[in-house]
Amino acid sequence: MPRVLILGAGPTGLGAALRLAEAGESDFLVLEASSEAGGLAGSVVDAQGFTWDHGGHVQFSHYQVFDDFMERALGSDGWLLHDRESWVWMRERFVPYPFQYNLHRLPAEEKWQCVKGLLAAREAGVTKAAHFREWILATFGQGIADTFLFPYNFKVWAHPLEMMSAQWVGERVAVPDLTRVLEGICRERDEVSWGPNSRFRFPRHGGTGAIWRSLARALPSERLRFGATVASVDLPRRRVRLASGEELGYDVLVNSIALDGFTKLTGRADLAARAAQLLYSSTHIVGIGLEGQPPEALRTKCWMYFPEANCPFYRVTVFSNYSPNNVPRPATTWSLMAEVSQSAHKPVDHASVVDDVLAGLRATNLVRESDRIVSRFSEFLDHGYPTPSVARDAHLAELLPALEKDGVYSRGRFGAWKYEVSNQDHSFMQGWECATRILAGAGPEAEPTLHTPGVVNATYQARR
Numbered sequence: 043m044p045r046v047l048i049l050g051a052g053p054t055g056l057g058a059a060l061r062l063a064e065a066g067e068s069d070f071l072v073l074e075a076s077s078e079a080g081g082l083a084g085s086v087v088d089a090q091g092f093t094w095d096h097g098g099h100v101q102f103s104h105y106q107v108f109d110d111f112m113e114r115a116l117g118s119d120g121w122l123l124h125d126r127e128s129w130v131w132m133r134e135r136f137v138p139y140p141f142q143y144n145l146h147r148l149p150a151e152e153k154w155q156c157v158k159g160l161l162a163a164r165e166a167g168v169t170k171a172a173h174f175r176e177w178i179l180a181t182f183g184q185g186i187a188d189t190f191l192f193p194y195n196f197k198v199w200a201h202p203l204e205m206m207s208a209q210w211v212g213e214r215v216a217v218p219d220l221t222r223v224l225e226g227i228c229r230e231r232d233e234v235s236w237g238p239n240s241r242f243r244f245p246r247h248g249g250t251g252a253i254w255r256s257l258a259r260a261l262p263s264e265r266l267r268f269g270a271t272v273a274s275v276d277l278p279r280r281r282v283r284l285a286s287g288e289e290l291g292y293d294v295l296v297n298s299i300a301l302d303g304f305t306k307l308t309g310r311a312d313l314a315a316r317a318a319q320l321l322y323s324s325t326h327i328v329g330i331g332l333e334g335q336p337p338e339a340l341r342t343k344c345w346m347y348f349p350e351a352n353c354p355f356y357r358v359t360v361f362s363n364y365s366p367n368n369v370p371r372p373a374t375t376w377s378l379m380a381e382v383s384q385s386a387h388k389p390v391d392h393a394s395v396v397d398d399v400l401a402g403l404r405a406t407n408l409v410r411e412s413d414r415i416v417s418r419f420s421e422f423l424d425h426g427y428p429t430p431s432v433a434r435d436a437h438l439a440e441l442l443p444a445l446e447k448d449g450v451y452s453r454g455r456f457g458a459w460k461y462e463v464s465n466q467d468h469s470f471m472q473g474w475e476c477a478t479r480i481l482a483g484a485g486p487e488a489e490p491t492l493h494t495p496g497v498v499n500a501t502y503q504a505r506r
């Protein structure tokens with residue numbers, strides 16, 4: 043096997059390393075800048091003893107291999123199972139998600155605008171969309187777009203929706219089932235997504251990061267170096283230089299560092315200029331630890347979406363509901379975690395973001411005036427979401443093959459920049475499949491997650 047260096051010990055890097063280890067290979071090394079594994083899927087404990095993920099992390103899986111590793115990471119006792127209860131807070135009320143099947147909860151005029159828009163979309167019969175905004179309109183119609191999807195998606199993505207492609211949501215425009223929409227309205231019945239097939243699991247202890255810390259320990263200790271920051275990469279000589287000055291050679295490099303930063307490390311101005319055109323948004327994570335117990339309305343909720351302008355966040359997770367061990371004293375403390383997006387199109391005042399989130403939590407009735415706050419946690423993730431921009435695939439079609447010519451496979455959430463395959467399971471499998479390809483000396487067909495995201499994601503529906 044060629045000598046392999048793996049940059050980053052997040053899900054992608056660990057997926058690659060575990061594949062090589064499983065094949066009995068030992069000529070590989072993982073280099074990780076921080077002191078712990080997990081990357082964006084890691085967890086931290088604050089000074090007050092509250093555990094926080096870097097944003098609300100939920101386990102989905104499209105792969106048996108991934109499921110097997112989750113079991114191996116924490117054992118069958120290490121998980122808590124939850125019904126996926128997600129809601130939208132708007133017009134001073136909770137609407138169950140999916141929004142389009144629960145329109146009966148809206149005021150009468152909005153209900154009508156949503157139905158009218160759906161009927162018009164069906165009538166128009168548009169089958170292709172040039173960008174995400176057009177896709178929303180063609181799929182859901184003007185009413186649902188104006189009421190929920192336009193404001194909500196701008197809050198999440200922090201980019202005008204015309205700048206985003208329609209491809210990542212699936213090629214096809216499919217108008218929602220009108221009978222189901224109308225039945226929900228006429229019967230005034232909630233249609234909820236948390237039936238028996240909509241369960242997810244969460245680590246009993248240690249947050250999401252516990253998974254990746256455990257899997258990192260499954261590697262031989264000499265195959266993984268923490269505190270090893272890559273400072274530059276010499277592509278022609280196939281050598282990596284660490285911040286410490288040490289140099290390491292490789293035959294093949296598996297990179298999970300964000301493509302824009304990585305290409306700068308290579309000193310290749312042409313690649314760096316191209317990668318700089320990939321769009322992304324940043325994410326503020328604000329965790330609020332509280333004394334007491336959640337109000338009745340939040341006792342079983344997992345996360346909530348917020349399309350309105352009365353709060354800065356797009357999503358809040360009742361993080362203490364994921365595991366009682368996410369708080370220092372389960373009987374007397376609970377926690378909320380809010381996410382706020384940022385980009386040049388949607389600036390955020392860093393100095394006031396925690397206070398702004400708190401004001402928003404009060405405006406949306408999640409936190410009451412009488413609640414005693416015992417912890418305020420905040421962090422800024424410069425690279426939070428890889429934006430599926432209209433030009434993204436053209437940039438990737440230049441960048442990834444150019445790097446591969448020099449023996450570099452750039453994979454993972456920001457390594458390959460494909461949002462639709464950037465969750466933990468996808469990232470882990472991008473690393474895994476890349477290592478499989480290296481071991482077999484195979485071609486791109488060995489990496490279905492990277493090259494055919496639509497096919498891989500369709501298997502999720504089939505496996506449910």
Ligand SMILES: Cc1cc2nc3c(=O)[nH]c(=O)nc-3n(C[C@H](O)[C@H](O)[C@H](O)COP(=O)(O)OP(=O)(O)OC[C@H]3O[C@@H](n4cnc5c(N)ncnc54)[C@H](O)[C@@H]3O)c2cc1C
Binds near residue numbers: 102270271454467
């Ligand atoms: C707000 C938010 C919510 C999310 N929600 C979910 C969810 O609900 N479910 C889900 O499955 N996934 C979720 N994810 C995605 C999940 O976090 C990613 O899938 C995963 O972390 C990506 O793994 P990765 O290995 O590709 O990259 P990362 O996790 O980014 O790992 C890259 C690693 O490279 C290291 N590194 C960087 N620079 C250097 C350097 N110069 N030298 C050496 N090492 C370096 C970093 O320290 C890091 O450990 C979410 C992500 C965010 C930000």
